[in-house]
Amino acid sequence: MEQYTSQASPELTNPDPTPKKTRRTSFWIDTLETIVMALVLFLAINAVSSRVRVENISMKPTLQPGYLLVVNKLAYKLGEPKHGDIVVFDFKGAGEEDYIKRIIGLPGDQVVVENGVVSVNGHPLTEPYIAELPRYSGSWSVPPDSYFVLGDNRNNSSDSHQWGYVSKNDIVGKAVFVYFPFDSIRSLVIPDLVQAAN
Template sequence: LVRFFLFENYKVVGDSMQPTLEDEQFLVVNKLGYRLGEPQRGDIVVFEDPRDPTRKLIKRVIGLPGEVVEIQHGEVYINGQNLTEPYTNGPARYSVPATPIPAGQYYVLGDNRSNSSDSHSWGTLSGETIVGKAWLSYWPPHLWGFVPHEVYGGIP
């Protein structure tokens, strides 16, 4: 019951979240938090793959419902303001025109911008598909600890 309602194990597959998370890193996902609140910019979330709901992916929330996301010259803009992102391993090598985020949707990107299938390629993510927030890393042992989330006080 605890696993079903509160927590879930998740294994990172691939390097789309490097340098923050490593391939084959094991995490505990907090499933309760988003039943009580909404995802925030900077949260690292696990969700059902919009292309294959039997798979789960992990990415960082960049854009929130009602905002406009744009990526130009490797930089992310929220409502026209440049987003400071110290967690990426380099700028994106693609551009995305101004994209309004509908109600109940989120814009998610991998921290490894040049090697991630995410909202820049398949669009916004329904909040209903979000399983929970990455909370604790427990394997490998040298990565044990809380998963770092970027906290933004305002836009950006």
């Protein structure tokens, strides 16, 4: 004899109380919220940082052409540039292209290049990061709110030794991180030998 149960099937006793139309609306609301959150996050990240591609050889060997960098745009709104910082700046008269160089002289500094040695306020810098010793010479007194910048590839760089100083207002931010190529990922820290000049 077959046995039957008088209980209703679970599908009938617990029907989904949410109509299909409400579920569809909920899906679109969730999707829209996700898109809005992603957009807000994207805008927030772009407000405090930017991404820059190195286009030339002026910062070799530290930065090679094709490197992609993260630039902190708040660094100098919250603090002051230091000797050795690698900065991205909008050089007036350079067209659309931003420049990337290393800060050598701060406002009030006396920078001297002589016999292949760069000195700041009478103190020679030991610079393990440069491609070769500079083959030029000169002396510069850095004015207020300005910076003396040089490329690490000293003899193949258009920089302050040719066209003068960079205004603080023209600095976009501080280069802080190489994120491409993957085998070169690293933080861009100030060398100890340059920190001693601060």
